[in-house]
Amino acid sequence: MKRLVSTTASMTLVAFSVLAQDPVVGTWKTQVGTTAAIDECAQGYCITMKTGNSAGKRIGSFQGRNGNFTGTIVEPESKKTFTGVLTLSGDTVHMRGCTMKVICVSLIWTRL
Template identity: 45%
Template sequence: MLRILTMTFAASLLMAGAALADPIEGNWKTDSGATAAITTCGSSFCITLKDGKHAGKRIGTFNADGANAYSGKITDPANDKTYNGKASLSGSTLKMSGCVLGGLICRGQNWKKI
């Protein structure tokens, strides 16, 4: 009986952990049509391309700044340049942006959750 209770408790903890996943985690379709996976890596979130020309390449690391707001570094896989990045989540859309020169020049994309 104790073994069954222990196994039930362990299963409950695993399911609770999955339910507490951050909304940024998952697979996202980029503007270029590639799929980007956002997963936890330590206390941050890592962005890795899953398919396309740059499949397997890590292109960013972000930290949570508050409710549905994130900041970190994002790399353009085409030229390997890294920018200060920000992301904000609204429903199933993740608005990504990267800036240089203290925010004078910025570029952005809207990714859709898949």
């Protein structure tokens, strides 16, 4: 009986951890067709490229919750760092960032 209670408690904890995960966590298709993963990390959330020339490289980090985040993202090809916002709407991530407050870009990624 004691073992059954322990197993049930462990399963409940795992289920709660999965349910508590922010919806922004997942694998996303970028505008150029590559894929990127958004995962929890020490900075809040981190973006790591999964495919393409920059596969395996961390290209961004951000903080926030409830679908609204702020942080930075590095454009892998140009190496420019953009500071801005990321918003989650269903299975779409919208990012808008600027570098040197002059050059701004917008990106839309979709969940895979």
